[in-house]
Structure formats: structure tokens, C-alpha cells
Amino acid sequence: MNNRILITGLRRACIMQRVTMTTDSKAVIGNREVVGFGMNGTESYIDRVDFPMPAIRYKENNPDIQALREKEKGDWKKLSIEEKKALYRASFCQTFAEINAPTGRWKSSIGVILMGISGALWLFIFMKKFVYPPLPVTFEEERQLAQLERMKILEVNPITGLTSRK
Structure with a gap:
């Protein structure tokens, strides 16, 4: 008994939905x-x-x-x-x-990408110039070569084994 009432209610709801859809679509399509x-x-x-x-x-x-x-x-x-x-x-x-047919939309996409890259580069230059502190003196090439020579003299991390022989 309950199943029949449920099925009848569902059928009525489906019919009402179809009627609503057709009247709504008529308003849209003219x-x-x-x-x-x-x-x-x-x-x-x-x-x-x-x-x-x-x-x-x-x-x-x-x-x-x-x-x-x-x-x-x-x-x-x-x-x-x-x-x-x-x-x-x-x-x-x-x-x-x-x-x-091609629309030419790729041109605007490339333009937006290039403007983004340009903005990122300008931001990087600004940050490098005004925000970050200068590099330490140990980054100079002369200092790095001197440090390498000192490491050789002190035998820091010496290479041993078969690969160390000529």
C-alpha cells in the first residue's frame, strides 16, 4: 500500500517537473x-x-x-x-x-604571460637592490680560492682509496 502511494507521488512529481521544464524553456527560447x-x-x-x-x-x-x-x-x-x-x-x-577558425586569443594570453614575467623580474630587482643585505665577503672569488688552498693545506676531507691514486 505504501509503495503504491510512493510510486504515485513520484509519478506526479515527475509529470509536474516536465510541465515546469517545458514552460520554463519556452520562456528562454522564445x-x-x-x-x-x-x-x-x-x-x-x-x-x-x-x-x-x-x-x-x-x-x-x-x-x-x-x-x-x-x-x-x-x-x-x-x-x-x-x-x-x-x-x-x-x-x-x-x-x-x-x-x-583561429580566434587570435593566444596573442592576449602571451601578452599577459609576458607582463607577468616582466613584473616578476622588476620585483626581483627591487628586492635585490633594496631589501636583501649585501652578500658576505666570503662570496668573492679571491676569498674562495684562498679558502680552497687552506683546506688543501689542512687536509680537510682528503680523498683516499683507489680513486686517489694516479
Whole structure:
């Protein structure tokens, strides 16, 4: 008994959700014609090469496009090239060539990266000049050579064994 009540309630909820989804989608898509299932069953328009058939047409129906759609039902040889292009543009925003065309976005990305590197270099120079203390005198080449000679004289860490023989 409880199962029947639960199943009936779930069915009603699903039906109400479908009704809500269709009324909400009508508000979003406006006067555009639904022509397919769409990506994941949603009524949306998106230009993608891997999903070439959107669920709705690109432009809303107007009298000019409606007249072309009626003319389209007849012989296609009677349509001019301009009319065919207008029909295509009413259904799709871009052609495959336009979708695959380079956008030039890489230029702005490279510019932002180079500005970031430039800012980091200026920050490094500022820190080196004004924040860090000067290097100790033991970093001078003469001092390092003198230290090496002293280590040889005192025999610090001598190399012994087979590798020490010539």
C-alpha cells in the first residue's frame, strides 16, 4: 500500500517537473523552433564541431524566414544562393569553417604571460637592490680560492682509496 502511494507521488512529481521544464524553456527560447533532442536533452543552442545539430534554431521565426521555410518545402533548385544562405543563417550561427577558425586569443594570453614575467623580474630587482643585505665577503672569488688552498693545506676531507691514486 505504501509503495503504491510512493510510486504515485513520484509519478506526479515527475509529470509536474516536465510541465515546469517545458514552460520554463519556452520562456528562454522564445519563438524559436525546437528541431531536435539537443545536448543531454536540453533545449539550447550551441555551436560545436563534435555536436553539430543543436536542439533549437539560431534565430526566432519572423515573416521573412517563415516565407523562406514555405518556399524551402518545394524545389530547392528554385531557391537562390542568397535564400539558401539566409535559411542556413536562420538555423545556425556559424559554419564549421568559422567555428574552427583561429580566434587570435593566444596573442592576449602571451601578452599577459609576458607582463607577468616582466613584473616578476622588476620585483626581483627591487628586492635585490633594496631589501636583501649585501652578500658576505666570503662570496668573492679571491676569498674562495684562498679558502680552497687552506683546506688543501689542512687536509680537510682528503680523498683516499683507489680513486686517489694516479
